[in-house]
Amino acid sequence: MTSLVAVDWGTSSLRAARIADDGAVLEERSSTRGILTVPAGGFPQVLQETCGDWLADALCLVSGMAGSRQGWREAPYCACPAGFAEVAQSLTWIAPGRIALVPGLSCEHAGVPDVMRGEEVQVFGAMDLLRQRDGTFVLPGTHSKWVRVREGRVQSFATFMSGECYALLRQHSILARTLPAEEPPLDEAAFTRGVHHAQDSGSLLRSAFSARTLALFDRMQPPALASYLSGLVIGEELRARGSEARSVVLIGSAALTARYALALRTLGVAATSLGSEATWRGLWALARTLEKT
């Protein structure tokens, strides 16, 4: 097998890894050259600057927003259900056999489309790392994804604007007045109180106001309120997913997956957590699939 250069090219960051035939990550690099910083036509040069020395004779697979309309070239979404085979067949080749963009996935619920770009590779990586071909995979973040996998293929998924809505409430709403400007360390008691309150309230539109009234009546101090609000938002996401699963796989940064794991545990759901290794493993598993086909 040709050695692999795996690239995760997002909106605000660019990460690359050189990966051995057996999947071992040999070397990693990262930069702030997210797609928003790259001028039209500038993608080949930025890739060269980042990891040109790795590219000779290597296959390079690029996942993430580089395949969006604002990126290197638009790699049309692959419709669910989709597994390794469907995604491998839908690559957008920049240089045939050498550099390809991995497409995102799309699905449809009640006449409304949903999309992801980059997370599908993490799910594939998690499946491979955990040898798990069925289950619910959760990717918390600005736009959290809940992904249902059956027999190694993504059946459907749902996006929640949780990270973004937390930031909006935190920075721009009336709640900003009583919350500390800097994010304080997690107050677990306040956080789990928020998670529980979200289950009863029926909507974040309602529960969010409780962060204001608890401050108004001096029943919670500002540092605890930030954790409480985080619990309300993450708890809302879990409420909406309801009884989807009794155990899930979390993929994301250590800080965020720890927070979700705590919220899930509060509600009696078990979680296994993975980090960035899922991305590299997903691109490696995809390359292996390519080789076989």
Add this chain to the structure above:
Amino acid sequence: MTSLVAVDWGTSSLRAARIADDGAVLEERSSTRGILTVPAGGFPQVLQETCGDWLADALCLVSGMAGSRQGWREAPYCACPAGFAEVAQSLTWIAPGRIALVPGLSCEHAGVPDVMRGEEVQVFGAMDLLRQRDGTFVLPGTHSKWVRVREGRVQSFATFMSGECYALLRQHSILARTLPAEEPPLDEAAFTRGVHHAQDSGSLLRSAFSARTLALFDRMQPPALASYLSGLVIGEELRARGSEARSVVLIGSAALTARYALALRTLGVAATSLGSEATWRGLWALARTLEKT
């Protein structure tokens, strides 16, 4: 009965009316001297400038944020259940027998307080105007209130940050990129589609992302998307209230109550709408209660 000067003193506006003994509104004035523009100690002067010529021999009742901690003087919340009698007994007198601040109401759900300030007067006014002593009263706005009234007293209420969250999503979220900067006229079909979608989605955190994907797939044009998002947010509020009532009383601006009435009708709930007359009627009815006691 002494003639009444009714004042609705909010965060960003000041409105006053001279009201006859029979409740007829004789004259109205308004200004932009909301409490945020008034320096500490400056409230008596602003009231004089606004309607000093009306005050001789008149009773003056002031509702709204003037009674908040940031206002003229803090008028402590009156706990629910509360009707005319409880509120009349809880007035904060600035000048005994002449000028009083009407307290807001507080209630408690699942160990969390909720508050309103000003809306209680509108509910009292609507009860008096409609001769209705029971039911659900809805006051849409930045922070919408759903108020349950039984035998002429507010039993409990719930706040939804709907107007504020709509503005946050509209102006500061990723959705802002695909929405027109100016608020377009209401597209009823897109709005009701949003209301319906909100019933199925389980959470605004999820449904809001559909405004992005519908744009991404060119399935809805930007002007329609603004109405769709409005339908999602208002629809979320109605979803969370669920089967609370088959008919409600709406109190608010004509544009906003029309939008809520449409959303409610879409879900099979009837609505009666009232505007600012409810405020004046509520303060007048309160003055009448004072006179009797």
